[in-house]
Amino acid sequence: MTTPAPDWLVAPGQRESSPHVYPAGDRRVRPIDTAVIHWTASPHKAGSRLGADARRIRSWLRGERGETSTHFTILRDGQVIQGAPLSARCWHAGGSRTADGQGFVNMRSIGIDFENVGPLTREAGGYVNAYGGHHTGPVWLSDDGRAWEPYTAPQMHAFLTIAASLVDAFPVLQDPAAWVGHEHIRLTKQDPGPAMPWPWLLAVVSGGASPMDVTDWSAVPGVIVPAEVVA
Numbered sequence: 001m002t003t004p005a006p007d008w009l010v011a012p013g014q015r016e017s018s019p020h021v022y023p024a025g026d027r028r029v030r031p032i033d034t035a036v037i038h039w040t041a042s043p044h045k046a047g048s049r050l051g052a053d054a055r056r057i058r059s060w061l062r063g064e065r066g067e068t069s070t071h072f073t074i075l076r077d078g079q080v081i082q083g084a085p086l087s088a089r090c091w092h093a094g095g096s097r098t099a100d101g102q103g104f105v106n107m108r109s110i111g112i113d114f115e116n117v118g119p120l121t122r123e124a125g126g127y128v129n130a131y132g133g134h135h136t137g138p139v140w141l142s143d144d145g146r147a148w149e150p151y152t153a154p155q156m157h158a159f160l161t162i163a164a165s166l167v168d169a170f171p172v173l174q175d176p177a178a179w180v181g182h183e184h185i186r187l188t189k190q191d192p193g194p195a196m197p198w199p200w201l202l203a204v205v206s207g208g209a210s211p212m213d214v215t216d217w218s219a220v221p222g223v224i225v226p227a228e229v230v231a
Contacts, residue, residue: 005169007085009072009162015082016061018069022107024087032086032170034109035163036093038182039116039191040073043129044137050152051137052077057115068092070111072162076137078154080162086110086169096185099177105185110166110173114155118193120147142194150195160204160211167205176202 008015022029040060044051052075059065061073061083069090073081084090092111097103120127120135127135127147140150151159167173179201182189203209 005086007087008082009086009165009169010080010082014080016058017085018061018083018090019063020067020069020091021084022089024085026089028104028107029087029089030104030108031172032108032110033172033178034098034105035166035173035179036096036105036109036111036182036185037179037192037196038070038092038111038113039118039193040113041118041130041191042115043117043131043133044076044135046136048077050076050154052079052115054079054081057081070113072111073113073115074155074159074162075115076152076155078152078158080158093182093185096182098180098185110170112159112162114151114159114192116151116192117149118190120149122147140195146194148193148195151192151197156197156200157211157214160200160214163201163205164211174205174207176206179205 040057042053042056045053054075057073057075058081061069061081063069069083070092071082071084071086071090073083075081089107090111091106093105093109096105098105117129117135120129120139127139129135135149138150140148142148172178181196182191200214204211
């Protein structure tokens, strides 16, 4: 007998149940075969650790900022907030198609969002985000010279821990091909962008490494280690 996957991977205080989901039992819900990675496109919050804005993310997950949802959001400071049970399907990748040409991605996938503003634009005196606001956090330059917000070390470690748990819950996700960025399944999207350290993710989900193996974050492309987490 197959053991059912747990619905929640985080403690009750780290949950926000979104109203914008297809609940378990909905006839459109299909077995999980894909995990899709996004960014929230949200800017840094001044004065908070690493620019994390838990209040904004919780408001979004409760459906107060639009009719979208995701299973997990990983904040810049490493907090993980789960927005829906794993038995539900979220509204995170509508209109997308996986590499095999199949649609209905929302009905068969886990959505994971990073708190990250995405691309940045160079202007006199620094960088601005897509909202026109001054970017106060670190900046990462891709090989083509474009600027992006990098993912933080606490954020990536939390993500890899969640990814390993998802593989335990859904063994199909042990296949690296099951993990995609929004940009890979919809041409109009850019997330999670070139700062995403795919090699570490694929090593963890395939069983070649555990999240605890990733200790030297300075060696991970695209990740800037904040001074306060270097011990």
